[in-house]
Amino acid sequence: MPQLVRRPPQQPPHDAVARLLVHVPRGQQHLRRPALPPRDRRGERVSAAQPPLVSVVTGAAGGLGTAIVEQLLDRGDLVVAVDTSEGALDALVQRTGFGPDRLLALEADVASAADWQRVREAAVAEFGAPTVLVNNAGISPKHDGAKLLGVDIPLEEWNAVLDVNLTGPFLGIQELATGMAEAGFGRIVNMASLAARSGGLVAGVHYAATKTGLLGVTRSFARELAPSGITVNAVAPGRIDSGMAGMVSDQVNADYAARIPAGRLGTAEDIARTVRFLSDRDAGFITGATIDVNGGSHMQ
């Protein structure tokens, strides 16, 4: 079994950190406080026995990402929220009410290796090396509320979906796995989709291809990283009444719900609670798994 190359903890030079797009909404700078010990949203102290997990969540400002960030903050994690949308990050910070001692919002593109390096450097500088990575960012292009048929997808759109949905998680794992291996502990959760199980119904061929590929990424990294104490799992949501599901009409979602055995769309919290479970310290014997969260749309 090849061992990960261990490298000493990275302490970024000040100018590297300064170049980061650390997003602190105006008027919230005063919220900066010493990092530890954390308190949950109710103001209660989080377990003193274990240091808080340092969790990086991508696509953090979207529908599912917001719910995931809230779940991880509620657990007591120090959370690095990564997204390309400055405005949405701003709204996320406002919504949670946490300051940068618990929630660091970073504008970064998951398809960029350079951005991933900056994310790691900022996380290490602010909170310490990340021990949890939630690869949640994803795109599913629509045209007038509908997917393009596979034969009509332009190469540019194909490549854009691969860059975000597949290369993004790959780069994130590459960047953060070494630090997790040095800690002898890590939890990686990749956001797949029901489209990986049964082909894209509402989403295009490129989307289904990336989500299916992500299951291969999950299993292969799970094998390679298990000896280092790192688990790698996937969550495959069915239709969720949040985020990108809003890109199509209510009728499309209602028709979809009618076909789900549970009789409803999922909620962002259904997914976020699953991510919380898989990324918990206690979930150390689950790796390479795909957890279907779809109300019975797909069973195996």
Ligand SMILES: NC(=O)c1ccc[n+]([C@@H]2O[C@H](COP(=O)([O-])OP(=O)(O)OC[C@H]3O[C@@H](n4cnc5c(N)ncnc54)[C@H](O)[C@@H]3O)[C@@H](O)[C@H]2O)c1
């Ligand atoms: N909502 C659903 O029904 C559903 C179902 C199955 C799977 N998923 C998956 O769940 C994940 C989250 O979906 P959502 O519904 O919350 O979508 P969303 O569009 O609400 O959120 C996605 C977020 O990712 C961000 N993002 C896009 N490109 C990025 C990039 N290059 N770098 C960093 N951030 C980027 C966006 O700004 C956005 O905030 C996606 O991977 C999606 O494929 C969603």
